Amino acid sequence: MTRYLAPLLFGLIGAGILVALGLWQMQRLEWKQAVLAEIESRISGAPEPLPTMISPEEQRYQPVELDGEILPGEVRVLVSQKQIGAGYRIVSPFRTGDRLVLLDRGFTADAFKDASRRTGPAHVTGNLHWPDDRNSATPENDTKANIWFARDIGAMAETLGTEPLLVIARSVAPGDPNIDPLPVDTGGIPNDHLQYAITWFSLAVVWLIMTAYYIARLRKTGET
Template sequence: MSHPCGARVSRFTAPLLFGLIGAGILVALGTWQMQRLDEKLGILAQIESRISGPPEPLPVVVSPADQKYQPVALQGEILPAEIRILVSRKQVGAGYLIVSPFRTKDRLILLDRGFTRAENKDAARTSGPAEVVGNLHWPDDRNSATPENDVDANIWFARDIAAMAEQLGTEPLLVVARKIDPQDPDIEPMPVDTAGIPNDHLQYAITWYSLAVVWLGMTAYYISRQRKTGET
């Protein structure tokens, strides 16, 4: 004759194991996200260090993988032409990034001068001799939802370097300014930083850990209900 306590324990074994294994998997996923967070923070620190490092000469041979965020200090001339990239800033609203050709020595490159408000779209810009401190950048502005640039109306929706270089007759090389002297009063430099690089690993980890707690809670509730049912 089987003992009732042994039967009760046997009946709870499967849901208990199911709950513990499921919670263990969720905790492992959360821990993996925390490891990814540490890796991402290290990468972001390296990028920040690269951005703020000492200026280097413009590269002769362009290698975006090696030269992204390379700091540069240039002397030259801002030419009058411009491309306007439609963007939106939090707490400011719509406006445009202004990209102009910049001549430095015997080279002509693209210069992202920064943000101007929508009402300044057609304002006269300062041009002529200038000193620029900034970073080389190959922005990833375009995705499947990005409209095609309206070149005729000079309304662009992404900083497409090859197309901008062809339009302005420059090298396909973009410098995003941190500082321009003299600075156009209607343009605010928008230097490259790590703010736009996704880093959601902490949120993911919290989600997995929270699910593990819920999973254990549901397991405990189920076993409790089963126990009460068996006692009645």
């Protein structure tokens, strides 16, 4: 019997550690769901005035409602859409009162990248955002060809002569027939904790099966 004790303990302890990791991921899942719910509530909240002092951490996703004027000029940020393919986010200067800010109007397909855009008076609802588009693999923006690979707010503001403040449109009225708004949402925020939990629990099951198999082999060997 003692010959089975060590592998049995090894199997139970290993499975216990894997189950604990799975339970930890379930706790992380609950935490992430609460964070996402808070972000969704923030996104859909009541509009607030444009801030005079910029604080990205406090003002991220702040809803705004603006009346003003879309001015000529644009930055094109390369993106792709499912079932459509490659295209561009169109970012234009927007004047509201005595403020001049960046307006991410949404997506236009590659076929319409050189189309004329509607400018002039507009009513905009949207959210402030400081997107994190750039990573170590992101190419440098080709500003001469007006092909941007990330929404670098400082560089876009310098190019278009605006404040470094970006509004992601949820709606623009009147709209442009070739631009579809890409509003802020939580779809791009990863939440893989359930998959991780399932992986750890599955490994615990496999660990126990392999332990039982090993003990069965030991018993068979002992009998022969």
